[in-house]
Amino acid sequence: MTAEPVDTVLEYSEWDAFGLPTLANRAATATLAHLGLAPEQFEIVLMGCDDARIAALNTSFRDKTTATNVLSWPSEERGADAPGEAPVLPVPNDGDDPTELGDIAIAYETCMREAEEASIAPTDHVTHLVVHAVLHLLGYDHIDDKDAALMEALETEILGKLGVADPYGA
Structure with missing residues (x-):
């Protein structure tokens, strides 16, 4: 069996019935594969x-x-050299030890309300x-207009x- 890229920790019970682990692995796998990265290597x-926990993290x-709604913490800086350029993608580790891309936190109440x-x-x-969030872990950003368009x-x-x-469509 191929290893999935996302290890999900559920701190808020409402996520249990939502199926977050399956959804997160599907989304992360699609993102990594779209960029030519082997998901099982990351x-x-x-x-x-919940909102209280993510508010505390957002404050800290x-x-x-x-x-x-979501926060991300890349394991290392991977930003592009110039606005609108793609960042240099990570190189996977040798062997069976997947490369850590970073951490994500997602808040149930905010997501459902939005x-x-x-x-x-x-x-x-x-x-x-x-x-x-996975794109953020890979160094993509949306602060600059050119970066936002790419992301x-x-x-x-x-x-x-x-x-x-398309979430950005009319």
């Missing part, structure tokens, strides 16, 4: 939490005191957020392959 830890790491407000399926929204185009392509509508 490892990501994803924590499914970003000095923002509110809950957010999905409801946007009238989209919660599974589609969470899939988008996992793809988005959003990749998200749309990956989500399309997963049967999820």
Whole structure:
């Protein structure tokens, strides 16, 4: 059996019935494969939490005191050299030891509220957020307009392959 790239830790019980581990592995696998990376050679830890936990993390790491939908912590800086360029992708370790890409935290209440407000399926929204977070772990960003255009185009392509509508469409 091929190893899955995401090790999911569920800190909030609402994620249990949602199927977050399966969804996260599907989204991460699609993202890595789309970029030509072998998913089984990489490892990501994803924590499914609640708004209180992610607000505390957001305060600690970003000095923002509110809950957010998803946070990511790359294991190393992988940003591009110039705006609009793709970052240098990680090289997998030799042997059976997967390369750690980093950690992700995702908040249940915020994700469900955003999905409801946007009238989209919660599974589609969470899939988008996992793809988005995995791209962050790989060095993609959206602070600069050129970087945002590149990242959003990749998200749309990956989500399309997963049967999820363009989240940036009209």
